[in-house]
Amino acid sequence: MQEFQIIRMKDFSIHQIDKIQRLEYLCKTSDRSSLRVGIESLKEIGGDEAYLCQIENQLVGFLSWYTSDGIEANINGMVHPDFRRKGVFIGLLKQALSDMQLQGIQSCRFRIPSNSESGLDTIRHLGASLTTSEFSMILNRLQRDASCRTDMVLRLENDQDLEFMVRCSSQAFGDTESWTRNYFARTREPERITYVAKDNMIPVGMIRVNYVQMDHAVIHDFCVLPSCQGSGYGRAILSELVKLLLDQKCSKIRLGVVTENRRALNLYQSVGFEVSAESHYYVISTSRISKWLK
CATH class of the missing domain: 3.40.630.30 (Gcn5-related N-acetyltransferase (GNAT))
Incomplete structure (x- = not known):
């Protein structure tokens, strides 16, 4: 045997x-x-x-x-x-x-x-x-007219952003602030980059990228404060990040979305992502x- x-x-x-x-x-x-x-x-x-x-x-x-x-x-x-x-x-x-x-x-x-x-x-x-x-989605082609807000700025996080990140993420995803704080501490890695979106210097959302390879990026922890949702920030944040990743020569950009979240699914598809698999x-x-x- x-x-x-x-x-x-x-x-x-x-x-x-x-x-x-x-x-x-x-x-x-x-x-x-x-x-x-x-x-x-x-x-x-x-x-x-x-x-x-x-x-x-x-x-x-x-x-x-x-x-x-x-x-x-x-x-x-x-x-x-x-x-x-x-x-x-x-x-x-x-x-x-x-x-x-x-x-x-x-x-x-x-x-x-x-x-x-x-x-x-x-x-x-x-x-x-x-x-x-969850649907796995991969960028097919960025829709060049995807961004609809010119007043928003996407910048790298700094130490002063942590409290906003915890509040934004916990409110958007329904997790406790203590769990979210622990999660951010455990996932702070050189290859994982966080961006904060601001409108007139006021933070409205955040998005993270995990560079699993030099040309392969996974977008995650993407959220907008509930009080700021419905104003086009989500589309603008995702579009700006995708443009940045394409400028960095990322040839594979993917993300995941819960299958029941049709609003997010439609948003991602409007920016240029398509469903590649379901898990x-x-x-x-x-x-x-x-x-x-x-």
Whole structure:
């Protein structure tokens, strides 16, 4: 009987990354899904935690996770089509869960492509609950007339902006100010840039960019103060940022939006983004996973 070997990823060479990319492509084409396991976030310093399952030097499974708040882990994973239902996913999850619990992680959030039957079957068997669905969107072509406010300025954040950022984000997304403050502290990284939008020197919104690669930018934490919404600020902020990223020669610009947020979806499409994939997010506590794995 063939034996699997599960190891924590420590080799971030081009050769190792290429193995993961090939497995992702194989799973994606075999399942006819829009699988994306966040390969761009695999790096030696500041990257996601990752685990590999190998058999006779062949990569047959992968799982990675990261946390933005120290409480919930965001998880991506895949298993070679020929090695499913053989304990690969369970082995990877056991190893990851052990490390998560040492760091105080209380729940896991799995991202599953909406068109991946194998992924959906696995997560339902695990007993996780569907919480949200999200469209991934990628910039197709900037609509040059997208910005409709000439009185707004988008500038880099400074230390004095933190209180506004906490207030704006917590009011827009419904999180507590304490959670939001902790989130910003944990996600302050060199490759993650924050911009604050001002109108006549008064802050009205914010937007962040994660440069996962030199030419690949992910837009997130985009919000406008509720009291300022409906005045065209959202469209102006997004348009100005996209222009800036294009000037920086970013060839891939993407963002995500909850499927139920049709207002935001229409805004993004009007600026030039198009839907590239849909994902479902399932959540389960680490204590329930531990019981399931026994």
